[in-house]
Amino acid sequence: MADGPPLVIGLLGPVEIRVAGQCHGLAQRGLRILLARLTSAPNRIVPASVLIDAMWQEEPSRQRERNLTVQVYQLRQRLKQLAPPGEIPQIITQPPGYRIVLDADQLDVTIFTSAAARGRAAAAAGDQLQAGKLLREALTLWRGAALEDVVDYCPQLAPVAASLEEGRLAVLEDRIESDLATGRHDELVAELTTLVAAYPARERFWGQLMLALYRCHRQADALDTYRRARAHLTKEFGLDPGQALRTLHERILQADSALTAPAESVLLASREPSGASNGGNRRLSGSVPRLLPSAPRFFAGRPEELKTLDEALDKVDGPGGTVVVVAMGGSAGIGKTSLAVHWAHKVADRFSGGQLFVNLRGYDPASMPLTSDEAVQGFLEALGASAAEMPATAEARTGMYRALLADRRMLIVLDNASDPAQVRPLLPASPGSLVVVTSRS
Numbered sequence: 001m002a003d004g005p006p007l008v009i010g011l012l013g014p015v016e017i018r019v020a021g022q023c024h025g026l027a028q029r030g031l032r033i034l035l036a037r038l039t040s041a042p043n044r045i046v047p048a049s050v051l052i053d054a055m056w057q058e059e060p061s062r063q064r065e066r067n068l069t070v071q072v073y074q075l076r077q078r079l080k081q082l083a084p085p086g087e088i089p090q091i092i093t094q095p096p097g098y099r100i101v102l103d104a105d106q107l108d109v110t111i112f113t114s115a116a117a118r119g120r121a122a123a124a125a126g127d128q129l130q131a132g133k134l135l136r137e138a139l140t141l142w143r144g145a146a147l148e149d150v151v152d153y154c155p156q157l158a159p160v161a162a163s164l165e166e167g168r169l170a171v172l173e174d175r176i177e178s179d180l181a182t183g184r185h186d187e188l189v190a191e192l193t194t195l196v197a198a199y200p201a202r203e204r205f206w207g208q209l210m211l212a213l214y215r216c217h218r219q220a221d222a223l224d225t226y227r228r229a230r231a232h233l234t235k236e237f238g239l240d241p242g243q244a245l246r247t248l249h250e251r252i253l254q255a256d257s258a259l260t261a262p263a264e265s266v267l268l269a270s271r272e273p274s275g276a277s278n279g280g281n282r283r284l285s286g287s288v289p290r291l292l293p294s295a296p297r298f299f300a301g302r303p304e305e306l307k308t309l310d311e312a313l314d315k316v317d318g319p320g321g322t323v324v325v326v327a328m329g330g331s332a333g334i335g336k337t338s339l340a341v342h343w344a345h346k347v348a349d350r351f352s353g354g355q356l357f358v359n360l361r362g363y364d365p366a367s368m369p370l371t372s373d374e375a376v377q378g379f380l381e382a383l384g385a386s387a388a389e390m391p392a393t394a395e396a397r398t399g400m401y402r403a404l405l406a407d408r409r410m411l412i413v414l415d416n417a418s419d420p421a422q423v424r425p426l427l428p429a430s431p432g433s434l435v436v437v438t439s440r441s
Helices: 027-038 046-054 062-082 108-123 128-137 155-181 187-198 203-215 219-237 243-252 264-270 305-318 335-350 372-382 394-404 419-426
Strands: 007-010 016-020 021-022 089-096 099-101 324-329 355-359 410-415 432-438
Touching: 007 108, 016 062, 027 046, 027 099, 027 155, 046 062, 046 099, 046 155, 046 372, 099 203, 108 155, 128 155, 155 187, 155 203, 155 324, 187 203, 187 355, 187 372, 203 219, 203 243, 219 243, 219 394, 243 394, 305 324, 305 432, 324 335, 335 355, 335 410, 335 432, 355 372, 372 394, 394 419, 410 419
Parallel strands: 324 432, 355 410, 410 432
Antiparallel strands: 007 016, 016 021, 089 099
């Protein structure tokens, strides 16, 4: 994507101000909340009473109005310090509150929305290659969970963050749709396996996984995926799958020829060079998973932590014959996941066996933590195990997982772990691998 203006305010992750590509955070939580609340309604008046409630969860009072005036002044000064001449976002006092004046390209939310709209327009026009490219570029704007360093402290921002996350998932679904249309089904199975585990209520991900599996000549796995989706929806919501998923299931049962992959000429034109295809049903020994999420587009700082991770990497080939495990702890919003993913992408080529990633959801208020067995099953599928090959018990599945990782150099990122018991079954048993664990504990 184009570099855009010298100053961009970022909400798609921790709240930040980027100037000429360099990230500048706001040390004071109150200023981050104030900036987030104003920019969540750009160019519109936000009443002072709303801002007071956002920052202090209190009713307006003379004292809080004075406090708010001071906070607004400090935010203006910070923006003035950072912004180049002529690029300073104006915070206007306009009764009954304040209004921040921003161009569309000065806020990552509107940049994301615009890029996504262009991608969807390209898809509607039939140019799925361009659509996939634009949608992929839009998703690179995300640096983590929306507003992740302020949402826990400001209940007002929770619906904003949820709406932004819904928008991200919808764009991700559209990007996968374009990738399926251009023959990238074999590359999507691992990604979609992780997505249905993380978002089991989203039927579109289930359907996309079914179609990707079917196009990889894994009809039985596609049908088993439908059974798992139906079992989850019935158990959690008392509902049958929607009409679209049921219709796709019927078409797979009937081996509908219209579900086959795009023509070979389209498939070849749509791919970046990635080596020879493994051709449909893959042997487990040949499956090299690449499950890392996109690297943060902007990353700065953390030299000591990066040095520690690099030192851990040196120990992988050192004496002792053990798996190297690095644990990163800290409170919500300090950038643990961004650091782990940024570093993992830097060293991914050192691990020929592939990279595994899972969000264990140890602290997700909206859903239950992922069990270690669910994570193992997702990893097994990413490693090429079909439903028919999956052992019946959790203990046997863990054994199969460790057997598949034997003699491989694997990089494994276990994000948002709640406790050691959730992590232990996911650790390899053989040396040569490195595991990075992030947790608030």
